[in-house]
Amino acid sequence: MRDVKPLRRLGALLSCAAAVSALLIPAAQAAPAGAVGTHAALLECPGYETTSYHPGLTLTTRQVALSADGAVGPCVGMPLDHTNGTIRFTGNGQLSCVAGNSSGSGRINWQNDQASTTAFDFTAGVGLRPGGLTVLVLTGTVKSGDFQGSTIIIEVVLAPAPAQTLQCLTPDGLSTSSGAVNLQVI
Template identity: 35%
Template sequence: MSSTTLSRPARSRTPHRTAAALVSLVVAAGLVAAAAPAAHAAASTTCTGTATVGYSPGLTLTPQTVTLNESDSVPSCVSTDPTITGVVTGPYSYPLANASCNNVQVDPGSVLVIHWNNGRSSTVGGLTYVTTTTLGISQTIGTGTVSAGEFTGAAGILTWLFPLVNPLSCLTPGGLTGQSGTIVAEVVG
């Protein structure tokens, strides 16, 4: 399987917690699919993997500017396009102002380009994010529309899921330096 990337155009970043939830993604996908026109066959691609972030300097309870380094691996896809089997993302690096263990939010931007392993891409624009916390899990769901490339006109849904930060990690020398979670990239049209 060849490597591909999910890229984020360079731009100023604003805080939002990176996270994802498969349950919320399924609900959101169901709502999008219910609203899709029935006149043509629907495109569908769901890819899952891991998201790993590092913080430099480490997060503490005191707000500070940190550099976030993110690397995602999304090697497993199920798609109506049988040539799509995976997508690998990152790495990304950008500053976060006023970040602390109580405020670790990352806004990946309003436009993301998904590079599929088959050499094609999908530009998802107009992304808006909703972050919620349930049962010790912080999730961010970004929804937008594929504006160019494969699946143009379909809905794009990106979801990140991370466990809540353990406050004791923030009290250690050097603070919290990294986290891992789940990422899901989905196109429904």
């Protein structure tokens, strides 16, 4: 009978190599077109957040204030101690449920040994993606704290549930949306 230990070691080595190569994939493949060059992501974090809109988003573009609170993690990338955190951003602009642009600022409070923060300014665009998902993509520059000078990209799914999508058809519009978020620091 053959010894399977070398095969297990090879499998473990290949799994580690795949994980490392995933960290080195150019962020341009995951980011919106035109948002970044061919730089690798320093840090990437999935998460969840709730965004509020005042007035609510409708099918007609209008001036809207937005604010969001959420959490990100587990993060992969560098530095290793930035594994999770909370995120908050506020802004305003001409938005609808399917299109528009906004700008604002935000902050990530990292839950690491130093209790550090990342403050950023952003511009954002709303677009309809294949499959009917409306996505808000924020891009900006870190102005202070950890990752100062780096690019930040945050993708937020605005209306994943049918009930939320139907609110876009009402005069009051979609006032809150909760869903997935993907944060990248490049």
